[in-house]
Amino acid sequence: MTREPATGRALRVAMIGHGFMGAAHSVGWRQAPRMFDLPDDVEMAVLVGRTADSVQRAAEQWGWAETSTDWREVIARPDIDIVDIVTPGDSHAEIAIAALDAGKHVLCEKPLANTVEEAEAMADAAARAAEHGVVSMVGFTYRRVPAATFLRDLIAEGVIGRVQQVRAAYRQDWLVDPEMPLAWRLQKEHAGSGALGDIGAHIIDLTQFVTGQTVEAVTGVTETIVSRRPLSAGGSGLSGTAGAGYGDVTVDDLALFTGRLSGGALASFEATRFATGRKNALTIEVSGDRGALAFDLEDLNSLQFYDRTLPDDRQGFTKIIVTEAAHPYVAAWWPAGHMLGYEHGFTHQVVDLVRGIHDGTAPHPSFAEGLGVQRVLDAVERSAADDAAWVRVRTEAPVGIR
Template sequence: MKDVRIGMVGYKFMGKAHSNAYRSVPMFFPDRAKPVMAAICGRDESGVKQAAEQFGWDGYTTDWRELIARDDIDFIDINAPSDAHKEIALAAAKAGKHIFCEKPLALTLADAREMLAAAEAAGVTHMVGFNYRFAPAVQLAKKLVESGRLGRIFHFRAWFLQDWIIDPSFPLVWRLQKEVAGSGSHGDLGAHLIDLAHYLVGDMTEVIGMADTFIKERPLPSSMTGLSATGTSGKDAQTGPVTVDDATLFMARFASGALGSFEATRFAAGHRCTNSFEINGSLGSVKFDFERMNELEVYFTGDEADVQGFRRVLATDPAHAYAEAWWPAGHTIGYEHTFIHETVELLDALQEGRQPVPNFHDGVKCQAVLEAVDRSIEERRWVTIAEM
């Protein structure tokens, strides 16, 4: 297995998560190809230089085109803001580089389809960053659905609740600007719910939704990183319009006949990262909450009447996905491990000459649902995915 040399664009929240994954794989999954952290890219030279040193990259640049032009780099990791995804991915595909791109894949469905077409035409490996699939408890939910142990699936309900911008004085960071982020809670949080629904239950056929922006104007930021920022104040204080949704809710029908409900908001006080779903079937149900990510609540209708009820399954035993690489049973793992497992899937795909899952096809499918919901809100009607 040869080393895989990486060029990464982006160095803040996701850049740190990805860097940690690349550094951790050789220690915990030593039978995979080794990720070599060749170079990292960011627009701010002092910031990207510091990140390169802190995260363990061999070098850095302020021009992503330099990464793509290098013969000694095998694939490009894109975790810059959403408005940069398309241009970088198209250039990487043209250069024959494999591509990992954070979600949402692009600002629009048309752009996402163009990225997929370019990657397919170039014959490169492509992956999209839906890391929550890779929590062992979510993998267990997939196993229970796929094996038929939950029976016919009736409902998938999901909610991703945060509260980090509930203060109206919180600055107008890039995630609140449509031209950069594409959408607000819908594309940032809801995209994860949509992908989990596709992964666990299957394709959706139609949707209907509603959305609102509760805070219309916010202070312009003087600095920002990850999910934190500082706003302008005093005589320099200025404000700008929030151009994305603060909360989006929608209902869906699945091709299987199941019904779905989805809620994504950044205005749920007390919820830091409540990424949850529940699946109800004819033979049982499962419940997952990422704030307790090592656990899956499981219920089977076939249990004896005197012991029926949800049971807590701790997905840390060797029977569960990826658990053999980590700690003794009961010793939990965290958020960062979802990115490590995601990287293992990418490396396995490169080694085996196949596309990893999820890939740009999944990114396009998610984008189609995102835009169908937007159209539904605008036109106040049910919208079929086939229209998109």
């Protein structure tokens, strides 16, 4: 199916899945046309979930016009232009490929899939769809925090010179309590992997985004610290459970790995749900031969910049407040110094997707870029299974994009 370019009419969106990410994406769809001068309006047309009552409650809370419990029926509707996928990873491939084959533009939450093979099939489908004017994008939302985008821009300008080392970490503590109930994120058949895929994917993508380089080889270890957890009241629907009231955790809780970047620099990565006291601590520091830049999601309106070309008596990290109209995305929001928050990245994600659809240009990160991250995740898992041996990241292109 060939899709004609947008011509100023409203783009009708169906979101499949709800919950935490459903709320965040809904904020983005609501805010983008109100705060930004979009070339096309958007309509929050249909929210899809498995249970009629729960999806109806979510739709009323977030502002979706209709609900459905059948995503296949919704994808087949000719009045739906965009499909936004916020389901667990085990359903990403099936839904995204069906939507792309039906001529729908697709936004898919990260990580792109649970396996490299699924991600390759999705990238193939995206490449085929692109030949007919259909666009697709992966939801690596932290790219669209203004300070993170500005960090990328400064590195591209050469302000820190040649990149020599990267330190990236994403630390949370929500699983420290061993009585935290088993959830789908803790089962491999639903989530693909644990901390590695859920939050490690973010720091892999952010490292590649800000440096403009790819991870070529990795060595790493993973650890499951709590191997069995109690079932919640709704836990009977989880697969792979065993024992009286407890189920097996089949993913990692912690991943530590080192990567060699395509430009020659080394990068260290830490993804953990057991960093006691850390709630959502994503940090990245990039060191070059002329300076360094650092970003901390828990201080997301600023960057730390070190300029080693200054005289010795003036050196030291300087805090840049990223709230000026000249900074990425900021002009649509508030006067300088009036801070943005976590949810704004989801609005910026919608802005870039809608502009890409209107202009007929591929927005980033593409499904091919999502596949690249999936291959790094796979290489880390293979390294961990082989006593932290160095593993090359696969680079061959899927059939559809060679």
